Amino acid sequence: MRKTLYFRLTAVLLLMLTLTSFKSKPNQTDERQPTLKLPYREAGLSEREAAAHLLDRFAFGARPGEVERVVKMGLERWIEMQLHASLPSPKLTEKLAPLKTLTMSSAEMLATYPNPGVLLAQAYRDGIISQSDTAKENRAELRRKIMDYYQKEGVRPQRELISELRAQKILRAVYSENQLEEVLTDFWFNHFNVSITNNKAKGYVLLYERDAIRPNALGKFRDLLGATAKHPAMLLYLDNAQSSAPEGAPTTLTQSLQRYQRNPLIAQRLEAAIAAQKMEIQALQNELPDIIKQLRPKRGINENYARELMELHTLGVDGGYTQKDVVEVARALTGWSVYPRGRRAEKLRERLERGKLLGVIQEGDFLFRPDAHDAGEKHILGTVFPAGGGKEEGERVLDMLAAHPATAKFIATKLARRFVCDTPPPSLIERLATTFLQTGGDIKAMMRVMVQSPEFWSKEARRAKIKSPFELVVSALRALDADVTNTRELLRWIEKQGQPLYACQAPTGYADRAEFWVNTGALIARMNFGLHLALGHIKGVKFDLLALNQYHEPESIEEALKTYAALLMPERDLSETLRLLTPLVQNPNFVEKISTSLPAASAKPADMPERVEGLPFESDFIREFLHEEPVAGQETAPILTSKEITLASVVGIILGSPEFQRK
């Protein structure tokens, strides 16, 4: 009997597997693409100017000599290589090597960097720490106990993970040869935003970017959508993991059980097995601390993800869906949840393994829970999804949304805004949207259409975008050919300009418009950043200004201004900048002899809001454990000669100038 059931279920599963593998399209092998036709000459740009523009948009700005290299290689070929994104980046590989988290499996990562709240609760449950430890006077002792516990359990504080996550973003943007891949990773992460300010999602954010975003950044939109929809970071950030069919509603599980009702023996056995399982799960849950149990949400759908899926990820706010559609999509996605990792979830994982016979589906960290999936019929955007669709139903919903004309238009608009200008011309949006629909959301194809559009090269588009804080910092590092050995202070500077990395709390991501970045506080931070960087007062960053000019020392300060402005902003019209700055540097004050400079300003650790949920400790206390340690190896700021200070100041002014904020 048992055997028959087993075979039947396996057969169904196998069939489903075969079906899905047919549906997921094989990766497009490199078909010969017709040579790109780039209409930059029509827009009045020289080849060098076009290369500089391309480096501003398809890359994080030009490195020294890069305009020449792109011209030599041919712009068309450079673009194809960027689209292919498989250039070796030895420098980057070397820089990323010490960051051990980047290559961890998700099981390893979650076991090593558990949520601090959960860990503390566990320590509390294990009797390692008690409430009397939290008294102010016992803090040092408590700290020691917890550190010992961390060591004993072999776990590390999550801040280490976040610090590596943030470091790799800067390093990749500065050093990767596959620049477009990084630009698009930044773009798509922001489009499908999740945030480390959400404690549940925090430990998954690195995996999310690495496994869901980057591999699909130049792929198909549907793959991106599916990867984000099923990733724990998104499932937790927008609460889908806890969305389930309401109490008493038919679920995939109850349905599949009903199917076997006709055979009383099977039914009986199944019921017994389920009852046993329920009891065991109950027992497992009883082990959880009271506080977590109390916070356990009730059964029922949670609309958050379904709403943002349509409003922010696909159709756009005016995409023609209703609140009814939101509810129906949420129902279709009930049961889309997170596979439990972590060391103490072993028993639970065993149960789930057995549950696969009853419709539990695990794909990496994604878990489909048949007991939580609402098995009823749904009506979404005018389409009927018949009852009993199971996990595949959610996939069909994603198919439908990914192929929708409103999605095509929405994604086309956002890409055009990122790559061309804040209010992109409708003609370009139209063309990109058409490409999206014709190619099934092929991002490469859209990028090819983008660079072959006159709008991309037009006069209106050149220097029209204001760099985001991240882009500003990275483009400055690239322009200076800087050696970045520590990113801690750079991160503070990006944060001061208004873009704490991976910490945009709203699911909208950061707005990709100038007025979002240009405000009084941020602008002053940008100028300060330019001066601090140029004068060597950002720890962990080194560069050689004279090397940029092949060790030709400028003969005069005017000469320095002219030379370095052109080096840092190649192929730009710098007449305005030079006209305004020349009289200034000619002022005798500017070259006053000064032989020393003040010590470096140490950026204070910012007061990142830490929100810790479900644990028996106040959050201030947790914060103590999350604080970053100071940058190791206290390097002092370089002592510069007055000549060097003068040159550095000139460079600082260039980096803080209005022109350098533009791209």
Next chain:
Amino acid sequence: MKSSGLALVAIGLGGTPKFLKRALGATVPHQRKILVTIFQRGGMDGMMAVAPYTDKHLQAWRPCLALPAPNTSAEALLELDGYFGLHPAFQPLLPLFEQKCLAIVHGVGSPEPTRSHFDQQDYMETGTPGKKGTPDGWLNRLSKKLGKEASPFRAVAMTSVLPRSLYGEAPALAIPNLADFGLKAPGTMPIAIAAGQGFEALYEQTSQQMLREVGQESFEAIKLLQKLDVRNYRPQQGAEYPRSPLGNSLKQIAQLIKADVGVEIAFAESNGWDTHVQQGTTRGLFAQRARDLALAIAAFWKDVEPYQDRIVLMTMTEFGRTLAENGSGGTDHGRASCLFVLGTAVDGGKVHGKVPPLAVENLEDGRDLPVTTDFRAVFAEVAGKHFGIEDDGALFPGWAGKRFPLLKSK
């Protein structure tokens, strides 16, 4: 090492900055209204802050945490109205309550039942409970309603990262420390001056309009702050701020207000209200947070005395806590809490709102003080009446509730 950076712009200030002239327009500066908000992160235990001491159930829910009724012991609650008592650590606020400029609203919270800090703070700050995708914060939408021409200091948060409340299209400043605001060169003075002049010339004349306008404003703002001499600020009327992050934030807000730089919306944070463990009674975590909050608010109110008619101060917190104390001498995440509203036009000296008898059947999910007033009803009343804004839908999209009467009509 004294100061690590040097303020750059050493040029004197000639007349009123352009942005202020524009912002003020025809209105007299002394009539601009100011809203000061304090977010108590972590979820303040409203039942401990303002306790219905006559309710016979309270002692049963909280054998260790309930404080004795007013005038019964040295550690007793402070009498408010014969029904509610104020936690003694809030003592500095009592005179304001007695002068009838401080009101308390009890039973305030979000209609969404989540007990997650993240979600509930998010909902309170966006002003759209249940909707996470709202791109902007309610204070930013308020800022937009105050008109186009604004000072760069119109909306200021004394935080290092802009709070969700101020996300949005209207410009908003996050300044953890006024003394750090300005151009800083790590180099030496002459270079610093030169660099400052360089930037000013560049931004004043750049052809990119947005950079030019904001750039000009930035330099004007820097000069203004320089004139303030923020490091040597002396509070007036003998106000003594607690030496705490909140004390420092409110002190700097007072400074900006008194400098008439065009502040209309100010935001400060008070952390550490998540008292799961050892909440304490008259001593302990809660008392320490409460004392800090009360001392800071009382000092602020004293310091801005000549400006009081223009200011309303309001506290908020994402949720209250469980009515029952837990096994570790604390309370867990709950539903409704209370908030304080301070101002000369406030219907003060009263505990507003509805707190039902604390029998289990009256509680939300049988455990928490129920939300009887939507926080939007209070926020809309305070911001709306104070600034004369009628359109609640602009501040709280999708909300069709009624304002909670709290401010006297003018």
